[in-house]
Amino acid sequence: MKNLFIRLYLVLIIAFVGLGLSIDTYFEQVSSTKNLTSDIEMHKGTFFLINKELKRLPINERAQYLSIISPSFGFPVELEELGSLIFSPEQSDHLSQAGIVTRYNDNKGKAWFYQKLDDSSQVMVIGPINIEADSSTDFLINLVFFAGLAFIVFIWAWPLSQGLLKLTTAATAFGKGDFSIRASTKTSAPLVALVNRFNAMATRIQRLIKSHQELSHAVSHELRTPIARIRFAMEMVREVDNKPAQLKYMQIMDDNIEELDGLVDELLTYARFDREEPDLQLESQDIVTVAHHVISKFKLTHSHINISCTNPQDIAITCRFDDDAIERALDNLIRNACRYAKNDIQLSIRTENQTVIIWVDDDGPGVPADAYQQLFDPFVRLDKSRDRNSGGIGLGLAMVKRLMELHQGQASVTTAELGGARFVLSWPV
Numbered sequence: 001m002k003n004l005f006i007r008l009y010l011v012l013i014i015a016f017v018g019l020g021l022s023i024d025t026y027f028e029q030v031s032s033t034k035n036l037t038s039d040i041e042m043h044k045g046t047f048f049l050i051n052k053e054l055k056r057l058p059i060n061e062r063a064q065y066l067s068i069i070s071p072s073f074g075f076p077v078e079l080e081e082l083g084s085l086i087f088s089p090e091q092s093d094h095l096s097q098a099g100i101v102t103r104y105n106d107n108k109g110k111a112w113f114y115q116k117l118d119d120s121s122q123v124m125v126i127g128p129i130n131i132e133a134d135s136s137t138d139f140l141i142n143l144v145f146f147a148g149l150a151f152i153v154f155i156w157a158w159p160l161s162q163g164l165l166k167l168t169t170a171a172t173a174f175g176k177g178d179f180s181i182r183a184s185t186k187t188s189a190p191l192v193a194l195v196n197r198f199n200a201m202a203t204r205i206q207r208l209i210k211s212h213q214e215l216s217h218a219v220s221h222e223l224r225t226p227i228a229r230i231r232f233a234m235e236m237v238r239e240v241d242n243k244p245a246q247l248k249y250m251q252i253m254d255d256n257i258e259e260l261d262g263l264v265d266e267l268l269t270y271a272r273f274d275r276e277e278p279d280l281q282l283e284s285q286d287i288v289t290v291a292h293h294v295i296s297k298f299k300l301t302h303s304h305i306n307i308s309c310t311n312p313q314d315i316a317i318t319c320r321f322d323d324d325a326i327e328r329a330l331d332n333l334i335r336n337a338c339r340y341a342k343n344d345i346q347l348s349i350r351t352e353n354q355t356v357i358i359w360v361d362d363d364g365p366g367v368p369a370d371a372y373q374q375l376f377d378p379f380v381r382l383d384k385s386r387d388r389n390s391g392g393i394g395l396g397l398a399m400v401k402r403l404m405e406l407h408q409g410q411a412s413v414t415t416a417e418l419g420g421a422r423f424v425l426s427w428p429v
Contacts, residue, residue, distance in 0.1 A: 011153070011156045012153075015148070015149050015152040015153070019145050019149060019152075043100065043126055044100065046073065047100060047113075047124060047126070050066070050077065051117060051118060053065070054066075054117060054124075055117075055118065055119060059120060059122075062079060062122070063078070066078055073126075075126060075127060075128075075129045076125075076126070076127060077124070077125070077126050078124075078125050079117075079122045079123065079124060079125070080122065080123050080125050081121060081122060081123070082095070082121045082122065083121070085114070085123060087101065087114075095114065095115070095116045095123065096116065098115065098116065098118065099115070100114065100115045101114045101115075102114075108128075109130055110127065110128035110130065111128065111129045112125060112126070112127035112128055112129075113125070113126040113127055113129075159187070160190065162188075163187035163188045163195070164191065166183060166184055167183045167191065167194065167195060167198060170182065170183040170184075170198070171183075171198065174202055174205075179202065179205065179206040179209060180206070182199045182202060182203075183195045183198050183199055185199070217379065223263060223264075226256040226257075226259045226260045226263070227256075227260070229252060230252075230253050230256045230257065230260075233249040233250070233252045233253045233256070234249075234253065237249045237250060237253075266395050267395070269395075269399070270378065270395040270398065280325060280406055280407070281323070281324075282320045282321060282322055283320065283321075283323070284318055284319065284320050285318065285319075285321070285323065286316040286317065287318075287319055287349055287356060288309070288311050288312075288316055288317050288349055289316070290323060290326060290327055290330070291309055291330060291347055292309055293327070294327055294331055294334060295307050295308075295334065297331075298334050298335070302338045305338060305341050305343060305344070306345070307334070307338075307345045307347075308344075308345070308346055308347070309347045309348070309349070310346060310347070310348045310349075311349045311350075317349055317350075317351060317356065319356040319427075319429045320428075320429065321407060321427070322406075322407070326403070328399070328403065329399075329400045329404065329425060330347075330358070330360075330425075332396040332399060332400050333400060333423045333425075334347070334360060335396070336397065336423070337360055337361075337362040337420075337421070337423075339364075340362060340365060340420065340421070341363055341364045341420065342363050342364060343363055344361075344363045344418055345360065345361065345362050345363075346360075346361045346362075346416075346418065347359070347360050347361075354428060355426050355427065355428055355429060356427060356428075356429055357424065357425070357426045358424070358425040358426070359416075359422050359423065360422070360423045361416035361417065361418045361420065361421075361422045362420040362421055363416075363418040363419050364419075364420035364421065365420065366415055366419065366420045366421050367421045369415075372412070372413050372414070375413055376397050376398055376401040376411060376413075377394075377398060378394065378395055378398040379394040379395065380394045380397075380398075397411070397423075400425070404425055404426075404427060407427040409425065409426050409428065410425075410426055410427075411423065411424065411425055412424045412426075
């Protein structure tokens with residue numbers, strides 16, 4: 001609002017000053033041309049008679065003669081030396097050719113008329129004469145001024161109005177359900193911030209709607225299986241009389257309830273990260289220490305797998321990150337690697353071009369190249385490498401991708417030297 005006000009204020013100031021000077025200069029030029037001939041016919045006869053009478057008199061008596069006859073004309077008539085008057089070159093040439101020059105003072109409403117005597121350097125001066133203001137000229141000046149002002153304001157407002165029209169069109173289409181629509185950023189400078197906010201809002205709403213659809217799909221598909229198993233086990237408990245069989249089916253119910261609880265927790269965690277903008281606490285700290293901390297937890301639960309970090313713990317790599325977020329991302333990647341690794345998992349960290357890069361390698365079956373992109377989409381599980389027995393509903397890697405986006409970084413996957421998958425995290429130092 002402040003910038004828009006300043007822009008409009010400057011446009012109006014420049015318009016007022018520019019138009020005022022331009023119109024004034026133009027009408028002064030028109031006036032100077034007009035002064036050579038305006039009202040000449042009215043006083044041509046008067047000059048002719050005065051000139052004829054003054055020729056009969058000696059030069060030294062002419063001024064006295066004019067002072068005597070001047071009252072009879074109703075306006076002053078006198079003689080001036082040509083050298084004492086200031087004229088433009090065009091007016092001087094006109095006087096030398098026995099022409100009549102007219103001068104006006106519009107502010108005072110006065111006019112003077114000049115003609116040079118035939119036989120001397122003296123100039124006959126009639127005036128000042130009271131004149132009426134030229135209302136038509138004033139009207140024309142006002143008309144030109146306000147028309148010019150309207151044109152300048154129109155030129156200034158046109159890009160603004162077109163930008164608002166495009167933004168309104170995009171908002172209307174978005175409101176009708178086209179969530180992919182975005183407003184063009186090629187717009188007037190005052191609207192750029194508004195357009196960027198609209199596009200950010202549209203992207204956020206589109207993500208929320210997509211998240212809602214994915215969560216609805218997950219609830220209807222992923223939760224159906226354990227619920228069906230619980231229902232089946234309940235029916236069997238009612239039908240069997242054998243105590244050991246009843247305990248078996250009750251254990252199945254308990255296992256599936258635990259699975260449901262884990263699925264709901266995973267869904268809620270993903271929804272929180274996807275629908276909210278977490279307030280990350282970005283601090284400069286050692287990423288190697290965090291990596292070793294995460295690895296130490298998995299070494300206790302997966303002692304059959306050799307989990308190592310190629311970066312010694314005593315060599316620090318300092319960068320800005322949120323401790324909880326990066327720890328969660330590494331936890332998901334190493335947990336994922338533990339599901340499919342045969343013997344080895346290797347984590348490496350390095351910095352390159354002001355970017356910190358972490359990769360997690362395993363010697364498992366790997367990921368098909370044609371699945372690299374979709375692997376980070378929510379609820380995606382590859383048929384050959386993932387099944388329900390491996391746990392999860394395909395949200396871990398989607399969460400990793402979201403955490404990297406919050407760090408202005410990215411997550412990707414490729415083939416590791418160990419033969420399995422290599423998951424790569426990178427974000428600015």
